Every structure is written in C-alpha cells, then in structure tokens.
C-alpha cells in the first residue's frame with residue numbers, strides 16, 4: 001500500500017511562503033514548479049522553456065529524481081543552460097515528499113543557485129514523476145504547472161486530483177499523438193474546464209517548432225506580474 005505522508009510530515013512552516021526579497025535586499029527569483037505523472041514531458045517542457053527564455057532572462061533549473069540525476073543529465077547533454085545553472089536533488093522513494101512535505105533540500109538548491117549564479121529572474125523546479133495528487137508546497141514555489149499527456153488517455157482531466165484541479169497552469173502535452181491513441185482533445189478541454197473553472201489549460205506538442213509557446217507566454221506573464229509586484 002502506498003502511504004501518503006500528509007499526516008506524518010506536516011508542511012514545515014519555518015520556510016514560510018518565501019518572502020519576495022532576499023536577505024541582501026534584492027528581489028529573489030520567481031519560482032515555478034513543474035509536476036505530473038511519469039513520462040508526460042516535464043523535462044521536455046523545462047528544456048523547451050529554457051531554450052525559449054534563456055536569451056531574455058537569467059534562469060536556472062532544479063531537477064528532482066528518485067535515485068538518479070537523469071533529468072539534470074538530459075538537460076546538460078542538451079546544453080539548454082550552462083552546467084552551473086542546473087542543480088539536481090535526489091529525492092528517494094516518494095518524489096512528492098521533497099516538493100511538498102520536507103522541502104528543505106529543494107529550498108537549499110534554489111538558494112544555492114541564487115547565491116552562486118544570481119541574480120536570477122526565474123528558477124524552474126521540476127518534480128520527479130509521481131501521481132495525480134503530487135503538488136508543491138507554497139513555501140517552495142510561487143506557481144505550479146501540472147503536466148499530463150494525451151498518451152495517458154483522455155479520462156485524466158475528468159478524474160481530477162489536486163494537480164489537475166488546482167495547478168496554476170495545466171499542460172496537456174503530446175497533442176501530436178492524439179490521432180494515434182484515439183483521444184478527443186475537445187473532450188479533454190471540456191473536462192479540464194469543468195474541473196478547473198477559469199484556471200488556464202495549455203495544449204502542447206513539444207516536438208513541433210515553438211510547441212512550448214503557450215507555456216512560455218504564460219511564464220512571461222507571471223514574471224511580468226512578479227516584477228511589477230511589491231519588493
């Protein structure tokens with residue numbers, strides 16, 4: 001049986017929702033988390049976001065893997081950012097613990113990046129692949145993106161779960177595969193709307209040119225709000 005840790009590891013309030021200003025008086029980087037089930041395209045989204053935004057922003061990435069540094073190694077191999085801007089956290093068995101319950105390793109990685117390569121505009125925190133309930137602590141990230149894909153079937157939005165219903169942006173990736181897996185994208189959009197109300201949904205096909213555009217535009221808008229906000 002899978003034990004959920006909510007009862008045993010309550011969220012640590014010592015890392016309260018990360019004040020916008022660092023100890024040195026500078027505005028800290030905006031932090032955006034990417035979560036979602038295994039293999040839906042989280043790393044591909046992070047890589048595409050880095051390519052789309054790296055010339056206009058100072059950015060860095062924290063990856064979370066269960067026992068390896070595979071996602072970080074992929075990003076390094078693809079050279080989406082200089083190596084010093086990519087940091088890997090090994091989470092052990094349950095990826096959601098490191099982004100929701102005991103966020104200290106991730107916070108340390110985020111703060112180390114700001115100290116060593118800062119100032120940064122944006123830090124992307126990629127969770128390890130988990131299940132539909134995995135969400136980020138508000139003490140770790142300012143916004144969260146939940147990535148699902150059409151290959152997982154068109155009933156995922158209807159099933160809901162906190163990732164699908166509450167993420168600040170729901171990404172439904174691999175739309176290029178829809179015809180091959182018999183998925184009705186319009187139905188997925190309707191189900192997502194029913195679960196999420198006004199919260200946005202982005203359909204992506206990351207293998208196509210500019211496929212990440214709906215996500216990168218959303219990130220730019222969040223960053224514009226963040227930069228305009230009180231420091």
Ligand SMILES: Nc1nc2c(ncn2[C@@H]2O[C@H](COP(=O)(O)OP(=O)(O)OP(=O)(O)O)[C@@H](O)[C@H]2O)c(=O)[nH]1
Pocket residue numbers: 037038039040041042043044045071128129130173174175176177204205206207
């Ligand atoms: N056809 C298609 N394949 C995609 C797309 N996006 C990602 N993939 C492929 O899907 C596979 C998984 O992508 P990843 O980005 O590694 O997925 P992930 O969510 O980071 O996976 P984990 O970290 O293992 O949970 C890879 O083979 C990608 O090349 C897409 O839009 N279309």
